[in-house]
Amino acid sequence: LDQPERFDMLIGRLKERGHRMTPQRMAVLKILTGSTEHLTAEQIHKRVVKKFPMTSLATVYKTVNLLKEMGEVIELHFGSDSNRYDAAKPYSHPHLICTSCQEILDPDIESIRDLPQQIAEQYGYKIVGHRLDFFGTCPACQAKESRSSSVPNIR
């Protein structure tokens, strides 16, 4: 499902549920579906404001929470203070986070496919979701780091 399709799909789902389409809400949807980054509420707000300067942060939170309840957005808690939102893959999937530049990748790991199922059988739990995040330093930041440490300041 590509960007415009997903955008239209979400509008459809919201209308089905009797929700109104306001310019602010459309803008939030556009930004969420038009990005595979993992944006914070603040970042979404900053972008919405470019088009609709009067939009409040509270409205962004309200829309995002609505989509979350509908299962069309997932909320990601990383080490940092603020949550991030993902509308491109609204289901459990692994992340690879650079703790230096904050870049977030979605790595492909086939070996985790059956992990939930395995846990469910082994412990008798009914698994509804999971979280698999790796923290480290990306190649670019590793390069930067070794550069600055190999050329120490004279004073």
Add this chain to the structure above:
Amino acid sequence: LDQPERFDMLIGRLKERGHRMTPQRMAVLKILTGSTEHLTAEQIHKRVVKKFPMTSLATVYKTVNLLKEMGEVIELHFGSDSNRYDAAKPYSHPHLICTSCQEILDPDIESIRDLPQQIAEQYGYKIVGHRLDFFGTCPACQAKESRSSSVPNIR
């Protein structure tokens, strides 16, 4: 390493670093090492207060953060609002969380052993930690749930 050993070890490590042993700090250490539960700061505080009623929550946070810097405690962020602390296994390990009764298990999963290494090779990251948490319903809560839904209230 069992409870009393770990307790003594932590005291040793703190003294090495020139830290003082106060009754409050001893109490926090005792509780952390004497429990494999994943306690919140509030829960630790509640237990400390039983022995030393004048202890403040800030002091608990300060001690826990000190141990965190020393790598002797890890901080766990689950969906809920407050963090939990684990001094028994101060390294990345998987969790199995019941979203109904909040029970937290540490499941054994051999298949994840080499996952960090695998990711590191595949993406060129230097991995320093990870997080693997499964969310679901424990057997007990599943039983409770099916009982209450199969015997619905008459009104």
Add this chain to the structure above:
DNA sequence: CTAAGTGCAAAGTATTTGCTTAGGA
């Protein structure tokens, strides 16, 4: 027309910090 949505500001929560006093070594 009318109920859902918006904006604003205030409230709420978890954690940290500044400062003064207490007490361990």
Add this chain to the structure above:
DNA sequence: TCCTAAGCAAATACTTTGCACTTAG
């Protein structure tokens, strides 16, 4: 005695909420 640690309260940061006004349908 000296300096770290404790206690308290205020500060901080993210998110939610209450309410009056606006507006989509």
